[in-house]
Amino acid sequence: MKVLRAKSAGFCWGVERAIRIAEAYSQEGKQKVLTDGPLIHNSQMMERLESERIHEVGDYTSEAELDLSAEEKENSVLVVRAHGISPERRKYLKSLGMEFKDATCPDVGVIAGRIKAGARKGKNTVIFGDPKHPEVIGLLGYAGGRGHVVQSEEDIARLPELEGGVAMVSQSTMFVHEFERLSGILRERYPEAEIYDTICGATKERQTDLRKLVQEGAEAIVVIGGHHSANTRKLAKLAEDHDRPTYHIETAEQIDEEEMRRYAVVGVTAGASTPDFIIDSVEKRLAAIEPMAMTE
Numbered sequence: 146m147k148v149l150r151a152k153s154a155g156f157c158w159g160v161e162r163a164i165r166i167a168e169a170y171s172q173e174g175k176q177k178v179l180t181d182g183p184l185i186h187n188s189q190m191m192e193r194l195e196s197e198r199i200h201e202v203g204d205y206t207s208e209a210e211l212d213l214s215a216e217e218k219e220n221s222v223l224v225v226r227a228h229g230i231s232p233e234r235r236k237y238l239k240s241l242g243m244e245f246k247d248a249t250c251p252d253v254g255v256i257a258g259r260i261k262a263g264a265r266k267g268k269n270t271v272i273f274g275d276p277k278h279p280e281v282i283g284l285l286g287y288a289g290g291r292g293h294v295v296q297s298e299e300d301i302a303r304l305p306e307l308e309g310g311v312a313m314v315s316q317s318t319m320f321v322h323e324f325e326r327l328s329g330i331l332r333e334r335y336p337e338a339e340i341y342d343t344i345c346g347a348t349k350e351r352q353t354d355l356r357k358l359v360q361e362g363a364e365a366i367v368v369i370g371g372h373h374s375a376n377t378r379k380l381a382k383l384a385e386d387h388d389r390p391t392y393h394i395e396t397a398e399q400i401d402e403e404e405m406r407r408y409a410v411v412g413v414t415a416g417a418s419t420p421d422f423i424i425d426s427v428e429k430r431l432a433a434i435e436p437m438a439m440t441e
């Protein structure tokens with residue numbers, strides 16, 4: 146079958162940068178590189194990192210206290226993930242007295258800076274995002290107690306009266322069309338609201354590329370990435386919204402060859418935390434499948 150691979154499939158620059166930072170410490174000879182929560186939402190890549198002495202400590206949301214021995218504190222470096230953390234979490238991690246490296250993606254740093262600047266002026270911040278996602282939990286910490294998270298029209302309707310001004314930002318990985326819709330609704334309620342589209346360039350590119358796959362004739366879309374990766378799940382949802390049969394898989398082994406024989410052209414994309422070696426193996430396996438129409 147013909148396989149169309151999205152140019153933006155795989156690691157975004159922020160994730161790639163965080164991995165490079167952790168790997169550099171490992172190669173430098175640190176006994177261990179510890180990350181506050183999983184560095185990347187992909188179990189195959191996490192296994193590879195483990196073999197490089199890069200280990201996850203803490204929890205998914207970066208809220209749990211870390212239970213580290215004196216030796217670990219002495220000989221390890223603690224790395225903050227691309228999602229970033231709240232100022233309170235930074236203070237806590239630094240209080241552990243270990244070598245500390247912040248690998249927050251600069252694009253997330255820009256959102257945090259925007260929120261911080263608004264909070265200094267007494268403004269309220271409305272974040273469009275998932276309240277349970279670590280990036281949003283971290284960003285809320287910059288809002289000076291005047292932060293609100295919304296995901297829907299109903300959430301906006303439930304917001305209290307907000308005095309002192311309102312600024313709206315987005316979690317970096319949200320849908321552009323949803324942000325535009327909800328920011329319009331927010332403006333109706335708070336006409337003076339300042340709207341900042343903070344969806345990152347890498348996310349926008351991934352969403353545009355998926356539409357291109359459909360325009361170029363993909364009859365079905367294969368989305369590769371961890372089932373717990375929020376941005377991969379969003380990509381799968383976007384593909385479904387384009388009325389294309391969508392297959393969300395983690396590895397090439399999960400391809401149902403009989404099922405895929407129904408298509409002559411398949412589009413392949415992957416979340417920001419999917420390594421190239423997995424995308425390559427999926428592409429190879431799909432390309433070797435003979436479509437039904439050609440053989441029967």
Ligand code: SF4
Pocket residue numbers: 157158159160227228250251252253317318345346347348417
């Ligand atoms: Fe940075 Fe965007 Fe990647 Fe998040 S998705 S780590 S903001 S480049």
